Amino acid sequence: MPNPDHNRDKLLATCILGGVAAVGLTIYLARCHRRGSPSGRPVRVYMDGCFDMMHYGHCNALRQARALGDQLVVGVVSDAEIIANKGPPVTPLNERMIMVRAVKWVDEVIPDAPYAITEEFMRKLFDEYKIDFIIHGDDPCVLPDGTDAYALAKKAGRYKQIKRTEGVSSTDIVGRMLLCVRERSVSDVQNHSTLQRQFSTGRSPKFDDVVSDSRTKISQFLPTSRRIVQFSNEKSPGPDARVVYIDGAFDLFHAGHVETLRIARGLGDFLLVGIHTDQSVSAKRGVHRPIMSLHERSLSVLACRYVDEVIIGAPWEVSRDMITTFNISLVVHGTTAENTDFQKEQNNPYAVPISMGIFKVLESPLDITTTTLIRRIVANHEAYQKRNEKKAASEKKYYEGKTRTSYNCPYRTSMYSETHSFIV
Numbered sequence: 001m002p003n004p005d006h007n008r009d010k011l012l013a014t015c016i017l018g019g020v021a022a023v024g025l026t027i028y029l030a031r032c033h034r035r036g037s038p039s040g041r042p043v044r045v046y047m048d049g050c051f052d053m054m055h056y057g058h059c060n061a062l063r064q065a066r067a068l069g070d071q072l073v074v075g076v077v078s079d080a081e082i083i084a085n086k087g088p089p090v091t092p093l094n095e096r097m098i099m100v101r102a103v104k105w106v107d108e109v110i111p112d113a114p115y116a117i118t119e120e121f122m123r124k125l126f127d128e129y130k131i132d133f134i135i136h137g138d139d140p141c142v143l144p145d146g147t148d149a150y151a152l153a154k155k156a157g158r159y160k161q162i163k164r165t166e167g168v169s170s171t172d173i174v175g176r177m178l179l180c181v182r183e184r185s186v187s188d189v190q191n192h193s194t195l196q197r198q199f200s201t202g203r204s205p206k207f208d209d210v211v212s213d214s215r216t217k218i219s220q221f222l223p224t225s226r227r228i229v230q231f232s233n234e235k236s237p238g239p240d241a242r243v244v245y246i247d248g249a250f251d252l253f254h255a256g257h258v259e260t261l262r263i264a265r266g267l268g269d270f271l272l273v274g275i276h277t278d279q280s281v282s283a284k285r286g287v288h289r290p291i292m293s294l295h296e297r298s299l300s301v302l303a304c305r306y307v308d309e310v311i312i313g314a315p316w317e318v319s320r321d322m323i324t325t326f327n328i329s330l331v332v333h334g335t336t337a338e339n340t341d342f343q344k345e346q347n348n349p350y351a352v353p354i355s356m357g358i359f360k361v362l363e364s365p366l367d368i369t370t371t372t373l374i375r376r377i378v379a380n381h382e383a384y385q386k387r388n389e390k391k392a393a394s395e396k397k398y399y400e401g402k403t404r405t406s407y408n409c410p411y412r413t414s415m416y417s418e419t420h421s422f423i424v
């Protein structure tokens with residue numbers, strides 16, 4: 001009779017050996033997977049930008065950059081450098097840092113990056129930050145003196161290019177707000193406070209004229225299922241996961257949203273975010289809202305590292321059915337969310353979770369709302385308009401003789417791009 005203990009030991013030894021072999025194979029495959037680092041260490045790539053009024057186009061660029069290496073280091077240009085090169089940013093460095101850090105493809109962030117990569121900064125990137133490649137979009141990035149901002153990196157043979165995301169730019173977003181202002185300031189000669197009021201209520205008796213005016217150009221974003229998949233985590237909650245639900249418009253996705261999402265995610269294991277439809281946002285906040293469409297807003301939220309899943313077009317009211325379907329343990333609402341009157345409303349959208357004792361109001365750590373951002377732009381609208389026109393003129397000159405598929409530099413320059421698709 002063979003000793004059963006002996007057999008068991010043999011089996012155990014085989015399992016351990018098998019396990020070691022499997023680990024070895026995994027390590028070997030992981031090495032092969034690393035793209036071209038001779039030392040076997042992870043490939044580190046660098047991308048820089050202003051990331052002012054960060055949108056899903058920036059996020060998509062960061063996603064593509066990350067795919068060219070194993071670790072993505074992002075340089076965020078300082079306020080002073082942006083002011084010197086293109087005028088004041090809408091979002092200051094601290095907000096831009098929160099935004100960039102929150103993007104799920106970003107591994108490290110360098111604050112106060114220079115506007116143009118100098119010889120000295122490039123050395124620092126290579127030696128100190130161990131950067132293998134510097135990444136930028138396939139659009140020319142021209143400095144005020146006419147030189148290429150990435151000339152040095154190209155010369156060093158450490159430059160890689162990605163495709164620019166079509167359909168959006170910060171300037172286009174600023175344009176969406178400025179156009180409304182301009183249309184009305186031409187006819188009514190209104191001051192800023194009345195303009196701000198219109199933005200906050202969204203009510204304009206001339207709205208019909210505004211939309212029919214040929215100058216009201218809104219870039220057309222064509223959402224594809226592929227893009228949504230690229231941005232998704234493709235992960236469902238684990239068996240005992242505590243699902244937290246938060247809903248909102250998430251228009252002009254900003255640092256206030258990010259901080260609220262971070263705290264909400266900390267209250268559970270899986271954060272489900274409900275994005276309200278364009279119709280319900282307009283109904284609650286006025287005809288000029290949302291600035292970004294449902295799909296654009298969904299992509300921005302999906303790119304955030306604290307978010308596990310989104311509902312694209314969530315109902316205004318959190319129903320019992322929804323709570324059961326998604327096994328929601330907690331429903332949260334941020335205090336600086338713009339809809340703070342909900343408790344006074346006849347139909348409190350959170351009546352069901354409140355009655356179930358699973359509703360919580362979150363103290364938002366940052367006092368920023370979508371209205372804050374719009375106000376900053378309206379307050380400075382003349383400066384922004386001048387800056388946009390100046391850039392548009394200089395870029396137009398540059399593009400004369402270039403093909404229509406060339407794009408302006410979305411992460412640095414800011415201008416109206418005639419190469420976008422517009423609907424009138």
Ligand SMILES: *[C@@H]1O[C@H](CO)[C@@H](O)[C@H](O)[C@H]1NC(C)=O
Binds near residue numbers: 192
């Ligand atoms: C703006 O207009 C409102 C009324 O339309 C007026 O009360 C206010 O004083 C004006 N503000 C300035 C700065 O002109």
Ligand SMILES: *[C@@H]1O[C@H](CO)[C@@H](O)[C@H](O)[C@H]1NC(C)=O
Binds near residue numbers: 240241242243327
């Ligand atoms: C529902 O969520 C709870 C945690 O709140 C978890 O324990 C339970 O397993 C989940 N149920 C299902 C069916 O996933």
